[in-house]
Amino acid sequence: MKILVVDDDYDILQLVTIHLSREGYEVLQAHNGQHALELLEETEVSLAIVDVMMPGMDGFSLTRILTKELDIPVILLTAKGQISDKEQGFKSGSEDYLVKPFEPKELLFRVAVVLRRFGRAMESVVKVGNVKINRNDFEVIINDETILFPLKEIELLTTLATRANKVTPRSVLLEQAWGEDYHGSELTLNTHMNRIRERLKRYNASIEIQTVRGIGYKLEAAE
């Protein structure tokens, strides 16, 4: 998956590139808006990360072109945390913004969230028993209380919930949550499943996840 990073500060450009590459993304670097648009004439990207303050074309103008004309989701990097900046950012069409200095982990998380939003369409709201799952917002609502689920867990729960009372194979779950080219241990899946169970139990959900030996998992809704 290709990501375009636009920043006039070489060190930040390098830093962002290193973190994104390590996570497995392919990174295109541009030093300014003009450069970015030239690169886009030859290559397609899934996401652009754009600095607001750049000489020449500023980040907002570039974002407007990227989102409105090229339909590329944008995450803005801004030095100031002021509300006017945020509003301007969203008005220009950016999906998200990050205030410098930011945590590399935070950037990766936001990138994942935006890519996911633009990725495969899955039903965004699912209701099972007394549980309502709002996939896009990572929210699980049980008895009026909203629980925020981590990324992987919401994917797993949504997949199970859309197939309530049916057995879902491990491979399907792994693909939904980690993507096709995931080669990690299946132990990780177990750990996540246990965490989901814990959460459901703590908030008195009327659904339960059962392990189906050798095949996968089944979500059962109590009558």
Added chain:
Amino acid sequence: MRTLYREFISATLLILGISVLIGFVLANVVYLAFTKNEITQQNVEAAKQIVHVLEEMHVSSHALQPFLESVGRLGYQMYLANGSGDEYFFGEPFEHSRLPARTLDQVLNGTPYMGKDNIWDQFWMMGHFSNDIRNTVGLPLQIGQEPFALFVKPDSKTLFSDIHMMLAGFILAVAVLSLLGVIKMTKRLIYPISELSEATKAIANDDFTYSLEIRRKDELGQLAQNFLQMQQQLKHNDVARKSFISNVSHDFQSPLMNIQGYADLLINPDLPAKERIQYAGIVNDEARRLSNLTKQLLLITSLDQSGYPVRKSLVRLDLQIKESVKKHQWSLQDRNLSISYKMDEAELFSDRELLGIVWDNLITNAIKYNRPNGHIFISCSNNKDKIILTFEDNGIGLSEASAKQVFDRFYRVDATRKKDGTGLGLSIVKEIVTLLNGTITLDSEPGKGTTFTVMFPKKGKD
């Protein structure tokens, strides 16, 4: 100080002079308007009685002399004359003994003379008391068959020289006493002023210990009271400022020292991987702390400026908190914390940006001081007259002593803990909540967790 004395004294003298002058003019006017006629009337009565007695006696002008002389000794001055040039003076002699022309003839012809009426050239009343024949009253009388004119005036010479003396003495006494009083009063006034002046100088030199010995109940006492209050406030501010600066420089210096030191160690190419990771982590943490510190200092100094511009609009608190939670989702996930919330829809007329800072700080706090696999619970209840928000974590909690200080600037529960805390976050929260007319309290138990409760009244004071 000299000038103040001089000013008071010259002002007093001026006032005395002017009041004497005005008093004299007023007395003169009163005399001319009322008293003068009465006195003239009295003189006329006296003269009439003398004339009456003389006419009753039926004697010659020579025989009258002993009688008139004795009257003269009783304190009258008299001038007796007829048309043919005979004239007699009795009593104290006149200093000025010439009657206005034709006066004698008029009186001999039967028209009484009311002396003082004619002396318009001498406006001052003193003129009316001078030893002058023109100040007499003149009446006609018959002695034998001969017409005479008798001019009578009470002898006021002795009386008046005494009155003059008394008056001069009186004015002198008034002047001296007033001056003494003014000097004493000025001294009493100047003392507190010079005291205050000294105290002001002391404050200008950063000395806040000067003690004022002023016990007065007037405006100067009030001034001294206010001054003392100002002195105490300045002293307090000074202490706060100094400790703030020393805290800031310490909090900037120690992470910089760590960064420098560990960056130095990292230069070594043979450093084992484990140590390298550890050192880089320290550099990373310290840089983050510095970055936080700068942001928060910027905020806290702008909040400190009186009259921070609060920009109010309607804010959906529940939505804003949700947004804030979303912002921290990655670090929640990173630390394996779970978060849940139960929030009523709640709208408040307040400052959106400042409130955002409050939620950010409270959530960051709940994340930072939590334990692995911990929970955070946020609630928002929209009541009739107030909105109550709670931020609950089941983290490490606070001791009772720490809980009391947690809102103080630069207070950190454990100074050695390697967190990117600055000790400013909660003090900022408290300041903002107070600025927005709300209250914040906390409830904590060591090892069990902490709950912060924020309350905003729906109808603000403004």
